[in-house]
Amino acid sequence: xxxxxxxxxxxxxxxxxxxxxxxxxxPPTPLRPPGAxxxxxxxxxxxxxxxCEAICPRQSIKPLSVEYGDxxxxxxxxxxxxxxVLCEGLLCTTVCPSGAxxxxxxxxxxxxxxxxxxxxxxxxxxxxxxxxxLDRCPIQGALRLDDKGRPVVQDTCTGCGIxxxxxxTEPTSxxxxxxxxxx
Numbered sequence: 001x002x003x004x005x006x007x008x009x010x011x012x013x014x015x016x017x018x019x020x021x022x023x024x025x026x027p028p029t030p031l032r033p034p035g036a037x038x039x040x041x042x043x044x045x046x047x048x049x050x051x052c053e054a055i056c057p058r059q060s061i062k063p064l065s066v067e068y069g070d071x072x073x074x075x076x077x078x079x080x081x082x083x084x085v086l087c088e089g090l091l092c093t094t095v096c097p098s099g100a101x102x103x104x105x106x107x108x109x110x111x112x113x114x115x116x117x118x119x120x121x122x123x124x125x126x127x128x129x130x131x132x133x134l135d136r137c138p139i140q141g142a143l144r145l146d147d148k149g150r151p152v153v154q155d156t157c158t159g160c161g162i163x164x165x166x167x168x169t170e171p172t173s174x175x176x177x178x179x180x181x182x183x
Contacts, residue, residue, distance in 0.1 A: 027067045030076035031161065031178040033060075034084060034110040035093035035102040038179070039071075046100035048073035052092035058085045061092060074100070077112075079161020079176050086110060086138050086160050108139060113159025113178040115143075117151060121173035124150040133163035133174050 029039065033052060037045055052075050053061045060082040063073045075092070077084055086107035093103045104110055115133075123130035124145075133151050134143045142157040151174070159176045167174050 026069075029178050030064055030068070030071075030074075031079055031113055031159065031176055033075050033077060033092045033101055034086070034090045034107075034112060034158075035096075035104045036075070036112070037100055037102070042074050042100050043071040045098050046074045047098040049097060051095040051097065052101055055091045055095050057087050057091065058082055060084050077161060079164040080172060081165075083161035083165040084110075084112065085162070086158065107158065107160075108156065110158040110160065111179055112161075113176040114157045115153045115159065115161075115163050115174050116177050117153060118173050118175070119150075121169050121171065122151065123169065123173070124148075125173075130168065132166050132168055136162050136166045138162060 032042065033056075036042055048063065050063070053059075053063065060077045061075045062078065064071050064076050066072050068074075090104050090107065090110070093101045096102075117125070119125040131145075131151075134145065137143045138160065139156055139158055142154050143151050143163065144154060146152050153174075159178065161176045163174045164172050164176055
């Protein structure tokens with residue numbers, strides 16, 4: 001047993017316990033755009049005006065479907081289909097009239113979620129060559145290689161989903177786990 005838990009492990013345990021206590025069974029927790037309020041507040045705050053969707057240069061932001069109940073119409077991103085590209089100025093955060101998306105100054109301050117690697121699917125974890133996630137990651141140092149050449153997610157991961165989008169395995173070997181409850 002390790003003497004200490006890493007910061008990432010500690011927050012992961014906390015998120016899982018809060019998630020299970022707060023989020024009822026149903027559709028998966030959505031990946032929210034940069035600057036989004038937590039799940040407990042976004043449905044109440046978002047006006048569902050679509051401005052964040054319209055300004056997104058990648059058209060990554062989509063409204064949640066009816067299966068999300070009261071959160072229907074609020075913005076989310078499906079990283080495997082169209083990740084957040086952490087555009088210059090984080091435009092979606094600048095046009096939100098309700099405050100559901102709070103302005104974020106720099107891409108390195110974005111906290112949408114954290115990438116999680118499925119070692120059973122990840123090619124380098126299976127002894128094969130691949131560095132796509134590392135090569136495509138826009139945040140310097142968010143991924144690194146361990147001493148065996150396998151990718152390891154670092155605390156600087158923003159959860160943008162670019163690694164998930166470009167991962168060559170199907171299903172993907174790296175997936176963003178959204179920050180589900182915060183603020």
